[in-house]
Amino acid sequence: MNPTTDTDMRQRAADARCPRTVRAPYLEKLRRHGFVVLEPQGPDPMPLEDLMAPLGRPTPYGFGTQLIQEQRPDTDNSQFRTGAIPMHTDALLNANPVSYIGLECLQAPDKGGETLVASSRAFFATAPAALVDTLRGIEIEYWSRVSGFYVERPDGNPVVAPVQVDPVTGGDALWIGLDHPADPHRNYGAAVIGYTGRQNRELFATLDRTLNIPEVTYAHWWRPGQILIMDNRRVLHARTAYHPDTPRKLRRVSVT
Numbered sequence: 551m552n553p554t555t556d557t558d559m560r561q562r563a564a565d566a567r568c569p570r571t572v573r574a575p576y577l578e579k580l581r582r583h584g585f586v587v588l589e590p591q592g593p594d595p596m597p598l599e600d601l602m603a604p605l606g607r608p609t610p611y612g613f614g615t616q617l618i619q620e621q622r623p624d625t626d627n628s629q630f631r632t633g634a635i636p637m638h639t640d641a642l643l644n645a646n647p648v649s650y651i652g653l654e655c656l657q658a659p660d661k662g663g664e665t666l667v668a669s670s671r672a673f674f675a676t677a678p679a680a681l682v683d684t685l686r687g688i689e690i691e692y693w694s695r696v697s698g699f700y701v702e703r704p705d706g707n708p709v710v711a712p713v714q715v716d717p718v719t720g721g722d723a724l725w726i727g728l729d730h731p732a733d734p735h736r737n738y739g740a741a742v743i744g745y746t747g748r749q750n751r752e753l754f755a756t757l758d759r760t761l762n763i764p765e766v767t768y769a770h771w772w773r774p775g776q777i778l779i780m781d782n783r784r785v786l787h788a789r790t791a792y793h794p795d796t797p798r799k800l801r802r803v804s805v806t
């Protein structure tokens with residue numbers, strides 16, 4: 551890949567694709583880009599579990615190690631509703647860490663419900679220096695707003711520095727969950743230690759704007775049979791809203 555474009559998510563998204571077959575170079579693409587999309591081709595698509603096996607062991611959450619993401623009635627959890635989910639790193643609230651996330655599409659809506667993938671590398675290449683300086687000087691506390699989803703941490707709410715080390719490049723990686731107080735049903739809250747409510751809202755709004763540009767974020771529009779694998783330590787993800795009348799069903803297996 552051209553070194554002048556390797557921070558641009560549009561170039562990465564074009565290259566981060568391969569067939570869902572036995573000898574596909576998905577591990578190499580995952581390492582190069584922090585995510586990869588596997589397209590169903592031919593009669594024997596590789597099972598999600600087999601694709602995830604070289605990457606680690608399945609990570610237990612409160613629901614076990616496999617999550618079916620679809621609409622569920624009477625839920626308190628935004629995974630099972632149809633609204634948008636803000637940009638986040640997975641498992642900030644789970645006692646067991648997550649290295650890689652595998653999502654397999656079983657049913658896709660015609661419109662909406664895209665999974666958004668934001669590259670840390672692209673974020674740090676485009677974010678204003680003052681914003682990056684701010685991020686280097688803060689820590690963020692997270693708390694769960696749903697029951698039974700995460701394995702509870704014995705040591706209470708996590709407090710996480712948003713700038714971490716990319717395990718592949720040694721450069722900066724963004725680990726963050728954007729709070730979205732406008733959604734009264736959101737799964738978690740987040741607050742910078744020592745910030746006022748207003749300062750928190752302003753920082754999260756700035757981050758949301760800085761992340762949600764095509765140079766940083768790829769919007770994956772789903773087709774059944776596709777698999778998306780993300781390195782949770784190197785990319786963030788989010789979901790756009792979809793219409794309640796259009797079924798959407800993904801199977802998620804995360805590994806440590």
Ligand SMILES: O=C(O)CCC(=O)C(=O)O
Pocket residue numbers: 619635640663664665666787788789800802
């Ligand atoms: O449904 C999706 O596309 C992603 C959901 C999500 O945010 C997650 O699995 O953590």
